Amino acid sequence: MSPRLVLIVGGLVFGLTVSATAQTITTVSKDSVAALVATRSVMLKLGTGLTRGFAFGSGGLALPVVPGFELQFSRRWSLYASGFSGIYLFGEERNSFRPERPIGLNSLGYDVGVRHYYNQQKRQQHGRATGPFVGNYLALQTASCWWYKRDYRGYNYEYTSITALWGMQRRLGGHGLLDAYAGLGLWNAQVLADATIQHFWPVPELGLKLSFVH
Structure with a gap:
């Protein structure tokens, strides 16, 4: 084989190798990015709704503001934590001893819990929404x-x-989230506002939150 023919064949082989390598890298890169997006493990939330911090009655109207996050640590399990506050707006009963109250914080608190999303495969088979942070769940939390x-x-x-x-x-669109829940808990609450007496009792809990998420 002549040197010129060797150079030509070698050039063709080199060109094909470079082309195939570039296509492989591009495919791997696209797949890696897609996998990274699909397995994103943290969701940041800022919500409000009928949840802790909400109040309406003789104490006036207070609307909750709930910042938080949820961390997925496996396909079906996640940890979450939220701070919550009730923003007093108006309406508290007042008299000569209780003048009009300015807008401000009515309550402060936090919750921490763990969630298990169940029936993900079954939901997928029925064409229902699945994926990180989506689905029905069971949770245990403290607040x-x-x-x-x-x-x-x-x-x-x-x-x-x-x-x-x-x-x-x-999920509600690209950055919306609906979270509805019900449960039963054990509360360690003050019996009297001016005392340190504590009492344990079972209390039901219902909530509906709408959040902006990222």
Whole structure:
């Protein structure tokens, strides 16, 4: 084989090798990015709704603001934590001893829990939404809360709870999230606002949150 023919054949082989390698790298890169997006494990949330912090009645109207996150650590399990606050807007009963109250924080608290998303494969077979942070779940969580007391001009401890929940979480468009849940828990709450007496009792819990997520 002549040197010229060797160079030509070698050039063709080299060119084909480079082309195939480039295509492989491109495919791997695209697959890696897709896999990374599909297995994204953290969701940041900012929500409100009928949940802890909401109040309406003689104490006026307070709307909750709930920042939090959810961390997926396996295909069906996640950890989550939220802070919550009730923003007092208006309406508290008042008299000569209780003048009009300005807008401000009505309550403060947090919750921490673990979730198990179940029947993911069955939902997928029926064409229902599945994936990270989507589906029906069972959860166990603890929460603590402090309420603002005008007479003391500060926040007093109200309760700590541990609750078993059933819930459903659904995506609403690209950055919306619906979370509805119900459960039963055991609360360690103050019996009297001006005392340190504690009492344990079972308490049901219902909630509906709408959140902006990222």
